Amino acid sequence: MRVHSLYLRIAVNNSLALSLAGSLGVDTRPFVASFQVSGALIAFALREVATNFFSALYLSFRRPFKKGQRVILHNANTPFEGTVVGMDDRYVTTSQDDNSLVFIPCAKVLEGPLVIKNEKKQLSAAATSTMKGPWWA
Structure with a gap:
């Protein structure tokens, strides 16, 4: 400060x-x-810093995933899979199967498709409210 x-x-x-x-x-x-x-x-x-900051704000308000959920991030090169351990103002921290921690910049999380693996859970009301139909209807 x-x-x-x-x-x-x-x-x-x-x-x-x-x-x-x-x-x-x-x-x-x-x-x-x-x-x-x-x-x-x-x-x-500071463009990259600002992009990452606003991505972190978006992720903290939107909350697309929770701690402990398994996610697949599709970036430009290869898909990345891990369990969400936490999120701060710069990184989403995930854990690999070999217990290694991976810090992914928040901007990279929003760059490509994000797959959240829900095991036998219903979609939340927030997720279903956005799926009312095609945009032209």
């Missing part, structure tokens, strides 16, 4: 300095342009 407050303090101080310099008649357009370019570069660099 300290890092966020430090960055916020730096941003506020820079904004105040630019405002003061503009009030004193200094041309601030080059500074503003450099801040815009820097912001675009930082946003581009």
Whole structure:
């Protein structure tokens, strides 16, 4: 949390300095342009982090699987099968048959089809409510 407050303090101080310099008649357009370019570069660099963060938010609200369920993730290369051990803000942790833990980034979970192996369980009301029929009906 300290890092966020430090960055916020730096941003506020820079904004105040630019405002003061503009009030004193200094041309601030080059500074503003450099801040815009820097912001675009930082946003581009943090694209993967932001994608993973929003994927984790989506998974935490949607909750497509529960702890202890067996899942199959179909990524670009090969399907991956494991038992869900937990989920945090970056990874879905699964356990293999040989008791090894695999940490899968949340964004990778949402990239391909996700198969949840339910053994003799009925579909939940949330899952059946989305299956009312074709979209054109």
